[in-house]
Amino acid sequence: MGDLGLVLEGGGVKGAFEAGVLKTLDDNGIRFAGVTGTSIGAVNGALYAQGGVEDMLNMWRHITTGSILNFDDEVLLQLKNHDLTLDTIVYVGKKVLKLRTLLKQSGQKAERFLRQFVDEDKLRNSGVMYGLVTYNLSNFKPIETMSEDIEEGRLVDFIVASATYPLFPPKVIEGKRYIDGGVYDNMPIGLLASRGFDRIVTVRTNLPDKHGRRADKISHDGAEVFYILPPEPLGPAMAFSSDNARRMYGLGIEAARRALDEGLEQFILQ
Numbered sequence: 001m002g003d004l005g006l007v008l009e010g011g012g013v014k015g016a017f018e019a020g021v022l023k024t025l026d027d028n029g030i031r032f033a034g035v036t037g038t039s040i041g042a043v044n045g046a047l048y049a050q051g052g053v054e055d056m057l058n059m060w061r062h063i064t065t066g067s068i069l070n071f072d073d074e075v076l077l078q079l080k081n082h083d084l085t086l087d088t089i090v091y092v093g094k095k096v097l098k099l100r101t102l103l104k105q106s107g108q109k110a111e112r113f114l115r116q117f118v119d120e121d122k123l124r125n126s127g128v129m130y131g132l133v134t135y136n137l138s139n140f141k142p143i144e145t146m147s148e149d150i151e152e153g154r155l156v157d158f159i160v161a162s163a164t165y166p167l168f169p170p171k172v173i174e175g176k177r178y179i180d181g182g183v184y185d186n187m188p189i190g191l192l193a194s195r196g197f198d199r200i201v202t203v204r205t206n207l208p209d210k211h212g213r214r215a216d217k218i219s220h221d222g223a224e225v226f227y228i229l230p231p232e233p234l235g236p237a238m239a240f241s242s243d244n245a246r247r248m249y250g251l252g253i254e255a256a257r258r259a260l261d262e263g264l265e266q267f268i269l270q
Helices: 012-027 038-051 053-058 073-081 086-097 099-115 119-126 157-164 189-193 242-269
Strands: 004-008 034-039 127-138 139-148 172-173 178-180 200-203 217-222 222-229
Touching: 004 012, 004 038, 004 099, 004 189, 012 038, 012 053, 012 200, 012 242, 034 038, 034 189, 038 053, 038 127, 038 157, 053 217, 099 157, 119 157, 127 157, 127 189, 157 172, 189 200, 189 217, 189 222, 200 242, 222 242
Parallel strands: 004 034, 004 200, 034 127, 200 222
Antiparallel strands: 127 139, 127 178, 172 178, 217 222
């Protein structure tokens, strides 16, 4: 029986769904020897690899709209409910008029937020194999890489790059511009399979029609892959709010329990 691998799909705030899944699997004694991810999947994967479920959950406990975007939860709620005071209209209007500045500030804010939680030394010394996907805009070339192939001191930069939403200004690393790896491969199963993992659990944040609404197992790049799927569409990737994150976390718990009942335990033990 080979090592068990984990792949985490990108999806912005839908990463909270992955957190719920992993907490439930961890509670059932399921651990992974290697993990790859894209975008928020790369972030979740890094935190999981560096310190287990608690490191990942610590980040999600601090997620609000204002921690990632240059809006706060109160303004987002007013917009959603159409409860528009004059102050809110003026505030949002100024933001829209300065969209480029807003996106730049949001990108910078998201990076500062992530750097509070990701620890390069801890990640490199964890014993868990870790990889990610980003896209080099300067060379028009995808970057699929494991942590050991990234220069010392640059690992967090590349995690940030993998999660740099295409609307945000690119992440610049040594003069090269990088954006979200989801533009190339939002679910890097092949990257992990190429490292010898023959049993891979993949947590999806999107619900493809071909898989229906239940967990599934198929072959991919020589590996057997068990998919854990959301019970329903999770909504927009950038709808960051603490309430939305909590809702998706709960759906992740539900999906993981269902997967365990639908063959995941047997898949892991085979």
